[in-house]
Amino acid sequence: MAQTAGAIGVVLLLVGALMFVLTSRQESRALNSELGQVLAMAEDVDDPPPGQVLAQRTAGTDAVEVTPSASPELVRVLDDALRRQPGRFDTDAGDDHPVRVLVAHRPDGSRWAVAADLAPLRERQGQLGVALLVAELAGLAGALVAAALLARRAVAPLAAALTLQRRFVADASHELRTPLTVLHTRAQMIARRARAQPVEQLTDQLDQLVADTRALGEVVDDLLVSAAAEQEPPPDTVVDLAEVAREVVASMSAYARERDVELRVEVEATAPVRGAQVALRRALTALVDNALGHVSAGGHVRVRVRHRPGCVAAEVVDDGVGLDPAEADRLFERFAHGTAGTGRRFGLGLALAQQVAQAHRGSLEVTGAHGRGATFTLLLPLA
Template identity: 50%
Template sequence: MNRGDRVVLRRAWWRSVVQIAVGTTAVLLLTGGVALLLVNEHQSETLDAELTAVLAVADDVDDPPPGSYLAHAGADGRTEVTPAAPPGVAAALTAAANGTVDDRHDVDTPEGTYRLEISDRETGRWVIANDLAALRTDQRRVLEAVLLAEATGLAAALAAAALLSRRSVQPLAEALELQRRFVADASHELRAPLTVLFTRAQMLAAHPAASVDPDLAEGLHGLVTDTRALGEVVEDLLVSAELDRQPERDHVVDLDDLAAGVVASTCAHAAARGVSVTHDPDPAGPHPVNGHAVALRRAILALVDNAIGHTPEGGHVRITVTGSAGSVALTVADDGIGIDPGRAEELFARSRHDDHGTTRRFGLGLALVRETARNHHGTVTADGAPGRGARFTLSLPRP
C-alpha cells in the first residue's frame, strides 16, 4: 500500500474515531446531566419532605434534628429560637417567623446557606432552618460519581471505536490495494502490445508508400502520435500503481545525472516538434538526493514532456539543478503558453485536462510528479504567467 493510500485510510480511521467519540460524549453528557438533575431534584424533595414532617410535630424549639434549628412565633407575640442557633441563623429564623413570607426558600448567612421551611399552625408559626452543606456534599459526590462513570464509559467507547473503526476501514484498505494491483497488472499486460503497436506504426509511417499519399502519411503520423500518447498513459498508470512499492528508496541519486538522461531521451521528440531541450549542469554539483531513480526519472520526464507539449515551435525548454544547505531544486522552465498562477494547484489534479497546449495533455503525469515528490519528502510547485512560459520546481531534501 502506498503512502497516499495510508494517509487516506488514516484520515478515514481518525474521522470515524472522532465521530464516534463526539457522538458518545454527547450521549454520555446528556444522560449524565439528566441523571444528575433527577438525583439532585430527588434529594431536594426528600429534604423538603423531611423538614415538613418535622414542623408538623414540633412542640418546642429545644430539640431540633441534627443540622437544623427551629423558631416559633406564638400568638402572644413572643418568638423563640433554638438556643444553639448561630447568630446569623437565629436572625434569619426570627425574620421568617415574624415576617410575611410563607414559602420555603434558601438564605445565605455568615454561617452558610440554610433552607427555611415555614408552617402556620394553630399554635403559631413554626420555622425550621436546615444547613445545606450536607445536601451540597451529597450532590457533589453524585456529580463525581457521574463524571467518573462518564469518563470510564468514554474511555471504553473510544477503545471500542478505535477497534471497530479499524475493522471497518480494513475493507477499504483491501479495496485500494486490489485496485492498485489491478492497475499495475493491466498496465504490465498493455505495455508490451502497445510497444509493438508503436513500433509497427513507426515502420508504416516510414514506408515509401506513405510518402506517395499525403493523406496516408498524415494518418500514419497521427497513429504514431496517438500510440505514443497511449503508451505514456499506460506508463503513468504503472508508475502510479507501483510508486510506493519500490523497495530501494534510500539510494543516493544525482539529479543532474537524471536530468541529463531525460534530455538525451527527449531531445529527438522535442526536435521533431521544433522545440529545444537543454540542461545546464551546476558547476557546484553534484546534487545527490535519497530516492528511487526510476520514479524520480519518470517525474522529471513528466515535467519535461509537459513543457514540450505546451511550447510552440521554436520554443525552448531548460532544465536547471541548484542546491542549498538542506535541499536540491530541479527546475523545468519553458517559454510556451504559460499558466495562470492563481490556478497552479489545479495542474496537479489527477482528473484535470488541458486543451490549451499544442497537444491535448492530461493531468495524470503532473499528479504523479507531486506524488513522487511527497513520497520523497519533497515538494513540487508551479509558477509562470499566461503567454510568458511556465516554471515547475521539484525540491527534494539532501541526504
C-alpha cells in the first residue's frame, strides 16, 4: 500500500511541477507581449498602463524623460536601460521591488524603455504553487484511501481463506472428538473382555470397532468436502433417515453405557429424505452427543424418527438438566453453549447440525425447560 501511494504521489508531484512551469511561462510571455505593445504604441511617457513606467531618450541628446510617478531608483534603472541594446531583462528597483524592463530603438533614433512591476506576477505564481500543493496533498490523501481499499480488496480472498481454515480446524476438532471417544471406549471394552473371553467371542465387537473407524473416516471426508464447498447443495439422493438413526444409536451405545445412560431408538419402517447420508449422520450424532452430555447417570436419551405432514422429524429427547428457553436461539451460534450440563461442550455441534438442516432445506427446533430435559427436532422434507 505504501509503495502504491508513493508512486501516485510522485506522479502527482511531477504533474504539478509541469503545470506550474507551463503556467508560469505562459504568464511571463503574456507580460512580454503586453510590454512590446506598450512600447510600439507609446507617444509620450505621461500615461503608461497601471503598474508600468515609460522612459524616452530623444535622438542626438542625452536628455531622458521618465513618467513623473517613477521612483528615483526606478528612474536610475530606466536611465541605465536606455544605454543598452534592445532587449529584455529583470532587475530590482530597490526595497525588494522586482521589475521587468523592455528596451526598443525606433527608426527615428529615439530609444524607449518600459518597466513593469513583477510583484503581481510573482503573487499569482505563488498562489498557483499553493493551489497545486493543496491539490497534490488532496490527491495523495485520495491515493492513500484508494490504495487502502485496493489492498483490502486484494487481501480479502486471503482473509476468507484464513477464516475458512479456522472454521475447518474448529469443526474438525469438535466432530472428531465424539467418534474418537466412542472408538476409545469400545477399544477399552474389547481389551478388558479379551483377557477373560476367547477371541472368537469378540467378533461382533471387533466388527463394531471397524465400523466406528469407518465412520470416523467418513466424518473426516465430510469435513473436507464441507470446507471445500460449504455453499454447494447436498447431493440429490434418497436417504433413509430411520436407518441413519439406527446407525447413530448403534455407534454411540457403548459411549452411553460408559456414562450409565440408556440410549434407545424408536423409528418407523422407513423415513426417506433427500440429501447426504454422511452429513445427516453427522447432524444426528451431534444431537445425541449433546444429549448425552446433559444427562446424569441413570438418565435416558431417545432418538425417535416419525412422519409428519410433508416432512420427516428426527427427535432427540433427553430427561437431563434441561435448558433455559431464553437461551434456545443462542445455542445454535458457533462456540456458544448453555449454562447447564456437565458434558464437555464447545458449542459447535448444534451449530453444525443446524447448518446441515438448512442445507437440506429443513430446520432444527429445540424445546425444553430447567430440570425437565430437552428435545431437539430435525425436520427435513419428505422425499
